[in-house]
Amino acid sequence: MVVAVVWFRNSLRIHDNPVLSWAYESENVDSILPIYIFDEEIQQKSTLTMGEQRLRFQFDCVDNLHQNLKDKLDLDLHVFLGDSIDVLESIKQQLQSFEVILLNEYSTNPRDRKQSESIEKNFFSTNQNWSAKSLPASQTILDIEAIVNSSGFKSPKSMKDMVRLFKTEFGDFDNIVFATSEPNPSVGKPKQALSVNSEYQISLDKIRPLLSKPTYFIGGESEAIARLENKVISQQDYVNSFNKPKSISTNTKDNPMEPTTTGLSPYISTGCLSIRRLWNSCSKIQQSGEHTVPPVSLHGQILFREMFYLLSRSVENWDQDSGNSQCKEIEWGELNQVQLEAWELGQTGFPLIDAMMRQLDATGWMHHLGRHAVSCFLTRGQLWQNWTHGRDIFERKLIDSDWALNNGNWLWLAGVAPFSMPYYRIYNPCPDSKSSLNVETKDAEFIRHWIPELAEFPSKYIFEPHLAPLHIQESAGCLIGKDYPSPIIDRKEARKRNLQSFKLSLEKLR
Ligand SMILES: Cc1cc2nc3c(=O)[nH]c(=O)nc-3n(C[C@H](O)[C@H](O)[C@H](O)COP(=O)(O)OP(=O)(O)OC[C@H]3O[C@@H](n4cnc5c(N)ncnc54)[C@H](O)[C@@H]3O)c2cc1C
Structure with missing residues (x-):
């Protein structure tokens, strides 16, 4: 009997899942064993690499996958807690008499790649009846491996390069609908039920009480499909007029949790939503009339x-x-732990920065322009800290944490990459209504929500509350320096100093 072990890692979904489709369609495969491995110890509601909200979101994704596999395909997702190689060894013991094909998802993340290599080296060489099968990336539209290995490949540095590349690959691509692969149990030969027992196996009911409660975003394919429907498919005008740089960074009026952009990133990063499905949904709407184009559109x-x-x-x-x-390599100097902590905890004395960082901590998400504001503030803007420190905090806390995107965007915002914004374009962390950070400043609801200390502050002073006269601070019930921190840095001085340091550093590199 031939068993396909489908190892879910970065595509926690059933729809448009080429690995799962392959297992169904292959005439060789008699049985499918879906597995998921939590490979880090859970302590205090988090793991070494995942903060509370990120871990909770990931758990919900796995829980929902478990449910959907059962309901839609009558498959049992086997969930394990332990080191991946130990888990696979224990599965091997159970499947000794079978031929096994391990279907492992493509990843560009070196951690996953190293793990896969080590599995191949230590595992398949000693297990003659085990083999591995890899399929092209299912998290992207492009076949990443094929493109980077093609002759003449040059690293893209701009949207122009990407448009050129997509044109070469797909021709007139902007309204194209890509083929997707939907697993179909009635294709190929009928699959036999299979179950294994392993000391590492764990019931999701045992993990759930170890975790925090979700605060806004709930993980899983079902939520992803519902959000796609509500925010994209049913919103023709929204899609056709989508203009990212114009989107409001302080979320939706009357709902400080709900993004003005699609809010689909957590579902895309965990693979609960296929990127092709999002692309196709936009293409179908865009075919109906005039629409924005890359870089500002959703396709962009x-x-x-x-x-x-x-x-x-x-x-x-x-x-x-x-x-x-x-x-x-800019000379960022020594890490300032006190400043980094104030940034992470939303205690810098700059309300916009603090509100954004508190939102990240509480929900695991932040609008793109909010990410611009806080990353610029931490690096070249005010605090002059190495971008990798902020990157690490984002990686742990974001529910859309994605190794490729997080690093790329931090490089962009720190001003250090060829594709970066100019280093001298520094955001004012105390924005007014004209700021390109698109902050709602009239009522400042977002700030009041995330910084309750400032709830009664007049909007005029709320972005720079230490400038408010004492009687205003008193009548708002918030003394700056006592109830809410004074600014940890003189923003104007720091800006001036940092521009000089950046310029000097660049000159030394020439
Ligand atoms: C410092 C910094 C760190 C970031 N880290 C991450 C990260 O770890 N994971 C992550 O998914 N995004 C990251 N981003 C990119 C971006 O902020 C989020 O993808 C976006 O805010 C998600 O919101 P949305 O789904 O509503 O986006 P929408 O505007 O609705 O866009 C739709 C989808 O396009 C993709 N996308 C949008 N903007 C970008 C971008 N700038 N780069 C790459 N993909 C993009 C996302 O998958 C997103 O869900 C980071 C940005 C910055 C500035």
Whole structure:
């Protein structure tokens, strides 16, 4: 009997899942064993690499996958807690008399790649009846491996490069609908039920009580499909007029949790939503009439994503400050732990920065322009800290944490990459209504929600509350320096100093 072990890692979904479809369609495969491995110890509601909300979101994705596999395909997702090689060894013991094909998802993340290599080296060589099968990337539209290995491939540096590349691959691509692969149990030969027992197996009911409660975003394919329907498919005008740089960073009026953009990133990063399905939904709407185009359109956002995936696979040391061809080594100096902590905890005394960081901590999400504001503030803007420190905090906390995208965007915002925004374009962390950070400043509802200390502050002073006269602070019930921190840095002085330091650092690199 031939068993296909389908290892779910970065595509926690049934729809448009080429690995699952292959297992169904293959005439050789008699039985499918879907598995998921939690490979880190859970302590205090988090793991070494995942903060509370991120871990909770991931858990919900696995829980929903478990349910959907059962309901739609009558498959039992086997969930394990332990080191991946130990888990696979224990499965091997159970499947000794079978031929086994391990279907492992493509990844550009070196951690996953190293793990896969080590499995191949230590595992398949000693297990004659085990083999591995890899399929092209299912998290991207492009076949990343094929593109980066094609002759004449050059790292893309701009949206123009990406448009050119997509034109070469797909012709007139903007309204194209890509083929998707939907697993169909009635195709191929009928599959036999199969179950294994392993000491590492764990029931999801045992994990659930160890985790925090979700605060806004709930993980899983079902939520992803519902959000796609509500925010994209049923919103023709929204899609056709989507203009990312114009979107409001302080969320929706009357709902400080709900993004003005699609809010689909957590579902795309965990693979609960196929990027092709999002692309196709936009294409079908765009065919109906006039629409925005890359870089500002939704398709444009997907092109940025594809660009960072290509770079993450083709650039050595993509996540490093040195030895990275896409990163100028600026002299950031020593880590200032106190400032970094104030930034992380939303205690800098700059309400916009603090509100954004508190939102990240509580929900695991932040609008793109909010990410611009806080990353610029931490690096070249005010605090002059190495971008990798902020990157690490984002990686742990974001529910859409994605190795390729997080590093790419931090490189962009720190001003160190060839594709970066100019280093001298520094955001004012105390914005007014004209700021390109698109902050709602009239009522400042977002700030009041995330910084309750400032709830009664007049809007006029709320973005720079230490400038408010004492009697105003008193009548708002918030004394700056006592109830809410004074600014941890003189923003104007810091800006001036940092511009000089950046320029000097660049000159030394010439
Ligand atoms: C410092 C920094 C770190 C970031 N880290 C991450 C990360 O770890 N994971 C992540 O998914 N995004 C990251 N982003 C990109 C971006 O902020 C989020 O993808 C976006 O805000 C998600 O919101 P949305 O789904 O409503 O986006 P929409 O505007 O609705 O866009 C649709 C989809 O396009 C993709 N996308 C949009 N913007 C970008 C972008 N700039 N780069 C790459 N893909 C994009 C996402 O998959 C997104 O869901 C980061 C941005 C910055 C500035």
